Amino acid sequence: MKTVCLYFQVHQPLRLKKYRFFNIGQDHYYYDDFSNETILQKVAANCYLPTNKLLLELIRKFDGKFKLAFSISGVALDQFDVYAPEVIASFQELANTGHVEFLAETNAHSLASLANTDEFLSQIKLHDAKIQKYFNQKPTVFRNTELIYSDDIGSVIADLGYQAMLTEGAKHVLGWKSPNFLYTNAINPRLKLLLKNFKLSDDIAFRFSDKTWNEWPLTAEKFAGWINELPPDEEIVNLFMDYETFGEHQWEETGIFDFLKALPEVMLKGGKVRFDTPSGILKTHQPVSAIHVPYPISWADEERDLTAWLGNPIQDEAFEKLYGLSEKMKLIKDEQLQKDWQYLQASDHLYYMCTKLFSDGDVHSYFTPYESPYDAFINYMNVLSDFILRLKAALPTSDHQNEINLLNDKLNEQKLLLEKYKKEVHLLKQKSNAATKRTSSAVKKKLTRKTPTRKKSDSGKK
């Protein structure tokens, strides 16, 4: 019996507008509303709405036998909220079937896990709250931005209480091992790892419509055949991909929807394959070993490392200048600044600055709204410069004031604590009152009961 785990990532970048040097200090709105709205609605029409509809039909048809998982970035949720609330409604319908799991991730689709643990944690919290609000689920499985994972990140996530994490079945990490098992974090074995089977996943996500591929055209039967041909002891097949694969990266004309529609039936037919969600798999499977990942991996590009976002001088500069602000941002209460802070952290901005133009240049230029990585960088730094000016203006001006603020915060905290304690004291008092009443009456009862027995025993002794 093999378990197939379908997981789809939903994310749309919040694109920045052309922001020139002259705008710095004057214009504090950074986003290209027009392209954000048009692109979001286009992708909603091509992918999210039709695919959600299809999945809903399939889930109802197979009644509990077809399950899957999503993670939706906070940036995408925010945009749905503004530009396409019907998309959220259709995801809610999926959530209501009880067969769709929503995973935790970073709110801003950020690389905070590589920069600042506090920021990372606060973003996870933010995202968690959004998932509970929209889908009424408390995520128990975490997927980091772009499936970025390392031993250290895993251990942080384990400490937060998540049971498992998703990541790439990167060859250079796995070596001879197969991704088709459950593994654990090397530092904290309580955190389980689900590894993406990148061969089978990418067959759908990237190669599906590639006519030069020797397996083209890919049918559900052929794909199910490959899964059945896997060694019998390999238990889990993790198919992780961008949700936009359906209808956006692979257009409807390629037959991707027919493929998806046929897939569950064909897979379930022989009775040798079942579908499950990540948290479901944790209940039915045992990990086979730990995986050591000292350096972060991801699911991007040939290298499956961080070089899509970090590594060249312009990316490093943008990344360092951005996260250099983390500590200051903790002191900021202003809502708009906090919001911009989130949106500026989206990994997409760094992705556009990638200068690798070999194997993955195509993928990068497909996604970027800029003419060159340098344009992307200059635009981003202009925006960031304005943001820094605003941040400075909003910061407490002196150490003195800073101290006052800190003391105020402490006072507030203590007030809250005091109230909490008051209540507790009150409760305890009530309890103890009730208890003393009860005990005193019980003692009385006991006494009244005991006295005769004593007498009896006394008399017995006598």
Place this chain on the structure above:
Amino acid sequence: MFGWEFPPHISGGLGTASYGLTRGLATIDDMEIIFVVPKAYGDEDQSMMRLIGAGDVPVTKKKLKFESNKKEFEYIEVNSRIAPYVDPEEFWKLTREETTDKVKYVQTNIEGRVAFSGKYGPDLLQEIYNYSVVASMIADENEFDLIHAHDWLTYPAGIAAKEASGKPLVIHVHATDFDRSGGNVNPDVYNIEKRGMDAADKIITVSKLTQRTVIEKYGIDPSKVITVYNAVEPLKEALSEQKESNLPEKIVTFLGRITLQKGPEYFIEAADMVLKKMKNVRFVMAGSGDMMKKMVNLAASKKIMDKFHFTGFLKGDEVFRMLQMSDVYIMPSVSEPFGISPLEAMQSNVPVIISNQSGVAEILTYAVKVDYWDIEAMADAIYGLLNYNGAHEFFKQYGREEVENLKWENAAQNVKDVYDSVL
């Protein structure tokens, strides 16, 4: 007069100089000017290619009036793809970029694009040749006493016009390939320049620096070479003394093409040094060019990109706005035949730092002059002008007065003297 830029379609100091000089000459009484411009801006690609390919260049004439003296001169456009400040490689890149844009716009296929751009490599010399053919045509059709050709792309045209008419030829050297290439001279360009200089009856250079280059590197008879300094157009409106900026920081500006000739990397090095000493400053590199990516990488690896900004190419009034925002203007050119832009900065009440390797350094007193390679002196000058108000005021005030006395009328009179010497 053969040139290739005329406002508002200009991409550098040359167009400004051509315009200023023409305007100055127009104030002289017995002077009439026919200005021939190959025009690559705002024209349709296909028609231009077809027309030039046929060797049948349409010539349109229109009358232009200078407001100052109501005197007419003729302005003749020739359709062409010639653009100033390019060597053949750059020209190829330029046209290739243009076609790429085009392809993007009309969404044609890849094959179409490749076939289109492939033809441009050898076309440059062809274009210069075409231009010279048109020149002899114009020489036949018009009456004139003297030919004046600006910079290397028009030298063949000047020679052709001289051959067709037998009239004397004056060439005006605004730059040589030694300036543009930083020493790696393109032999084709050198040959064209050399031929033009040999054929010329007189050579006007824009500075002593360029005069030396012409005499030493091109082996020209020193008695044939005369320096006439450029000037600057007076501003149309009086400026307020107050700078206009939305930013709390002081601003140091580099404005020009980001090429080897302009020394952009020295500016970045100096900026890095200044930023280590003071925080209340931003640096701006305004312009575009083949070294832009390299410069972005350099500034990024210096970790100063939160205080160092690239604006890309600035158009007309944006240049003005940029100057209005600036506290210091810097031109660290490695080799600058003249350099009009510091004069424009001085007009806008901005103190300037210029390199000793620029022609304009020969005539300016109230500008800070440093060697382009001396980044410490440069950083020192920037820091001083930003922090010592007295120095700032001094250069601002005297600089403006100095630059107000540099008039094109005077430059034109000197050019007229050169004309008289060959007529």
